[in-house]
Amino acid sequence: MNSVPRSPECDDVSRSTGLSRRGLLAAGATAAAALALPAATACARPPSPSAAGTDRAVTTPPPAMSVHLIGTGGPEMSTGRQGMSTLVDAGGQRLLFDVGRGATQNLYESRINPKDVTQIFLTHLHNDHYEGLPTLWLNPWFLLGRTENLQLWGPHGTADMVAGMRMMYAHDLDHRANDTLRVQYLDIDVTQIEPGVVYERAGVVVTAFPVEHRDGNPAFGYRVDHAGRSVLLSGDTIYHENVVEHGRGVDVLIHNVLAFSDELTASGRWEFLEEKLATPEQAAAVFLEANPRVAVYSHIAKKGLHGEAGDRRILERTRAAGYDGELHMGVDRMTIEVDDRITVAPPASTHGLPELDSGDVELDHG
Numbered sequence: 138m139n140s141v142p143r144s145p146e147c148d149d150v151s152r153s154t155g156l157s158r159r160g161l162l163a164a165g166a167t168a169a170a171a172l173a174l175p176a177a178t179a180c181a182r183p184p185s186p187s188a189a190g191t192d193r194a195v196t197t198p199p200p201a202m203s204v205h206l207i208g209t210g211g212p213e214m215s216t217g218r219q220g221m222s223t224l225v226d227a228g229g230q231r232l233l234f235d236v237g238r239g240a241t242q243n244l245y246e247s248r249i250n251p252k253d254v255t256q257i258f259l260t261h262l263h264n265d266h267y268e269g270l271p272t273l274w275l276n277p278w279f280l281l282g283r284t285e286n287l288q289l290w291g292p293h294g295t296a297d298m299v300a301g302m303r304m305m306y307a308h309d310l311d312h313r314a315n316d317t318l319r320v321q322y323l324d325i326d327v328t329q330i331e332p333g334v335v336y337e338r339a340g341v342v343v344t345a346f347p348v349e350h351r352d353g354n355p356a357f358g359y360r361v362d363h364a365g366r367s368v369l370l371s372g373d374t375i376y377h378e379n380v381v382e383h384g385r386g387v388d389v390l391i392h393n394v395l396a397f398s399d400e401l402t403a404s405g406r407w408e409f410l411e412e413k414l415a416t417p418e419q420a421a422a423v424f425l426e427a428n429p430r431v432a433v434y435s436h437i438a439k440k441g442l443h444g445e446a447g448d449r450r451i452l453e454r455t456r457a458a459g460y461d462g463e464l465h466m467g468v469d470r471m472t473i474e475v476d477d478r479i480t481v482a483p484p485a486s487t488h489g490l491p492e493l494d495s496g497d498v499e500l501d502h503g
């Protein structure tokens with residue numbers, strides 16, 4: 138995308154974006170789509186066998202962290218964006234932040250087996266952040282043979298939500314379970330969180346911090362640290378100093394954004410939403426103050442700003458507010474590899490992806 142400046146060490150986009158171009162080409166992306174995608178990965182790795190589609194695992198160690206934008210939308214219906222979900226793979230630990238609608242499907246299309254995703258962190262209890270939870274809870278259990286319990290971290294109220302979900306799906310619990318599909322595999326270990334470190338395992342640390350989401354409070358953002366690398370998710374919030382504080386100097390800062398057409402802004406009809414989510418100008422202020430290596434928009438809530446033109450408007454407003462660092466408009470299944478270099482790749486092709494019809498199917502992630 139033309140608006141993304143390149144840092145000095147990333148001088149050759151066409152050379153450095155082998156992975157991105159492969160994804161773009163394989164996805165059969167149109168020129169228009171390519172415009173809207175972060176093809177101009179600013180700090181891609183040099184060419185490697187992975188760019189040629191060979192076995193990366195053999196030749197290249199995995200990055201310290203990988204971020205998969207599973208769903209990047211707000212509550213609005215969109216053909217291109219599912220509900221909010223972000224998977225962070227840190228040293229092989231797969232941590233899912235929010236489970237919006239379509240999360241299980243997009244995990245699968247990202248070649249991540251949903252049965253392997255059992256550690257889930259909720260930012261808050263608005264439905265668009267956990268409406269995909271029942272599917273991720275049940276389908277991998279009866280379809281894919283998941284025996285591991287889900288572990289769920291979330292704000293106060295999460296335990297009640299889970300109890301209600303179990304009531305809603307009581308028929309499955311009572312009748313679908315049997316000696317093989319054991320009902321106890323559906324137990325969920327719930328931890329209701331307070332601000333601070335909420336998870337620490339094998340060098341991976343997750344820190345929760347409170348943010349401001351008006352009728353969504355209590356609401357949290359999260360920061361993940363592993364191997365000297367860091368990823369921050371703002372959660373749903375207006376400009377908040379906690380995002381700046383925890384996001385200062387992180388490798389990747391993922392922020393929500395809210396924007397309206399000029400007509401809707403003038404009407405004031407949706408003004409109340411600006412007490413819940415960040416305008417591009419507010420996000421730009423966060424990016425300027427926190428100065429991440431890479432900034433990314435996800436949970437993109439738009440009204441009257443349709444399609445790629447609407448996305449471009451959000452980027453323009455962010456630039457007009459003074460932020461000129463590397464910035465990407467998130468799209469579903471975009472991946473970000475975080476290491477000495479940060480590689481942003483558009484969604485890979487689903488061509489040849491086998492149907493996930495049993496626990497025997499290998500999805501060959503990567």
Ligand SMILES: [Zn+2]
Pocket residue numbers: 211212221263265266373436
């Ligand atoms: Zn939301």
